[in-house]
Amino acid sequence: xxxxxxYDSFRDMFEFFCKNxxxxxxxxxxxxxxxxMKTAFWTLLLLASFGMLYWQFALMFSQYWAYPVVLTMSxxxxxxxxxxxxxxxxxxxxxxxVSEHLVQLDHMAEESIAFLxxxxxxxxxxxxxxxxxxxxxxxSIGNLSRSSFKLSQNFSLLRMPDHNNRSGKKHSNVGxxxxxxxxxxxxxxxxxxxxxAILEWYRFHYMNIMSQLPVIVNISDxxxxxxxxVYSCQYDGEPCRPSDYVHFHHPVFGSCYTFNSKGTDPFWxxxxxxxxxGLSLILRAEQKDHIPLLSTVAGVKVMIHNHNQTPFxxxxxxxxxxxxxxxxxxxxxxxxxLGGNYGKCTTxxxxxxxKLLYNNSYTLQACLHSCxxxxxxxxCGCGYYYYPLPPGAEYCNYNKQPAWGHCFYQLxxxxxxHHLNCFDQCPKPCRESLYKVSAGTAKWPxxxxxxxxxxxxxxxxxxxxxxxxxxxxxxxIFYQQLNYESVNESPLLSENxxxxxxxxxxxxxxxSSVLSVVEMFELxxxxxxxxxxxxxxxxxxxxx
Numbered sequence: 001x002x003x004x005x006x007y008d009s010f011r012d013m014f015e016f017f018c019k020n021x022x023x024x025x026x027x028x029x030x031x032x033x034x035x036x037m038k039t040a041f042w043t044l045l046l047l048a049s050f051g052m053l054y055w056q057f058a059l060m061f062s063q064y065w066a067y068p069v070v071l072t073m074s075x076x077x078x079x080x081x082x083x084x085x086x087x088x089x090x091x092x093x094x095x096x097x098v099s100e101h102l103v104q105l106d107h108m109a110e111e112s113i114a115f116l117x118x119x120x121x122x123x124x125x126x127x128x129x130x131x132x133x134x135x136x137x138x139x140s141i142g143n144l145s146r147s148s149f150k151l152s153q154n155f156s157l158l159r160m161p162d163h164n165n166r167s168g169k170k171h172s173n174v175g176x177x178x179x180x181x182x183x184x185x186x187x188x189x190x191x192x193x194x195x196x197a198i199l200e201w202y203r204f205h206y207m208n209i210m211s212q213l214p215v216i217v218n219i220s221d222x223x224x225x226x227x228x229x230v231y232s233c234q235y236d237g238e239p240c241r242p243s244d245y246v247h248f249h250h251p252v253f254g255s256c257y258t259f260n261s262k263g264t265d266p267f268w269x270x271x272x273x274x275x276x277x278g279l280s281l282i283l284r285a286e287q288k289d290h291i292p293l294l295s296t297v298a299g300v301k302v303m304i305h306n307h308n309q310t311p312f313x314x315x316x317x318x319x320x321x322x323x324x325x326x327x328x329x330x331x332x333x334x335x336x337x338l339g340g341n342y343g344k345c346t347t348x349x350x351x352x353x354x355k356l357l358y359n360n361s362y363t364l365q366a367c368l369h370s371c372x373x374x375x376x377x378x379x380c381g382c383g384y385y386y387y388p389l390p391p392g393a394e395y396c397n398y399n400k401q402p403a404w405g406h407c408f409y410q411l412x413x414x415x416x417x418h419h420l421n422c423f424d425q426c427p428k429p430c431r432e433s434l435y436k437v438s439a440g441t442a443k444w445p446x447x448x449x450x451x452x453x454x455x456x457x458x459x460x461x462x463x464x465x466x467x468x469x470x471x472x473x474x475x476x477i478f479y480q481q482l483n484y485e486s487v488n489e490s491p492l493l494s495e496n497x498x499x500x501x502x503x504x505x506x507x508x509x510x511x512s513s514v515l516s517v518v519e520m521f522e523l524x525x526x527x528x529x530x531x532x533x534x535x536x537x538x539x540x541x542x543x544x
Contacts, residue, residue, distance in 0.1 A: 329439070
């Protein structure tokens, strides 16, 4: 009895609570006990207030556990690193190991175009002055030889009537037939545009031919010097240095160079906005060694991307037209995602279930490509040529895997329709930098200045051409302004805001505080203790 406040009955305890608690309205339950109508009214009113309070609590907790976010935008202005710039000459190498097969493929394409449209393209499309790149150390790749691979005639281009055409006009689709290993399941890869069908058909054969090359091709002794593609390079008014770029070869976009790929050199720090302080390039845009049915675009491919990031040129970037000066202004945006319960994102890709096949930092495209390649190797038994290979796998070719095309196109359609789980396994990066691009163009060089510009290029770079502006291009990339916009996700309902909202609701319905909640817990404890004491007294009295 010295530890607890003992009451003679539950009525005494409840009456004491109602008269002394800080919860508003409870005193009405005992001060008007002579008027039962008022007592009933206040009892119902208090119960309704409790019901409304906990209904509001339920709504707040359901909203909190949905983990909504709110976007906040802020502007920052500070010196920052210039982005990585990748340029490609759209002129892929004709490696000597596969050059004969590429010539055969050109003849097959010429025959297919003549069959479909009755056009003789040998003079305008194809040429014999190809540039061959020798691949060294072929003894290490076993019994591979030029005669071991043969172009397949089972994928001929065909014209098929379009039964879904409702316009009444005669229209036909163009495509080629693909079958599984047993030949029992076939479909036609068709296009409404004959041009798209021919390009895809050529790419399909091209991948099979290029798969004959070793996975790692040593072209260091034969790679182009950057002066063969970049006649002039300046950044912030200073000439570019040999250490400012890295070279790689893309099977479709040809010889490529990435400037400021690591983003750690202070030379590339952007301190001022404007055209004079950006990257200015004069580029060669010749088509002497162009593979016409691999890419129908003439010029130079340019992509602006983050540092330590693989440039996916087939998905992003833009083309620079020959004979044109292109000025590109960039504006950086930064997106910061919360992750965790508030959304699916990854900080560095280490927590992603997909093993990346690229050596650079994590991006959504790198994850999707890696995921697709792993599924491709598992389902089709070989890898897609344009993506890196997992260990122990080999690239597809229809001499070894006749049905790989059937398998690949079905898998790719499932990926495109989000029926593969790659989009579920590959989250977006939690921190991402995006670049908005605005461009302007003008003819370059002008008619009056082209003579002295060509003379200057000829003396400095050994430039030799008689075409009128069709083999050179100029591009300038610069920051429009150094301030950038940061978009940050923040919780719509944090723990502090949730507690504040609960306190507001409690005050609204009862006009009380946290101490009032403690008083209610005290009432429950007193009720429990008093019940135990009464039970003990009853037990002792029966025993006596």
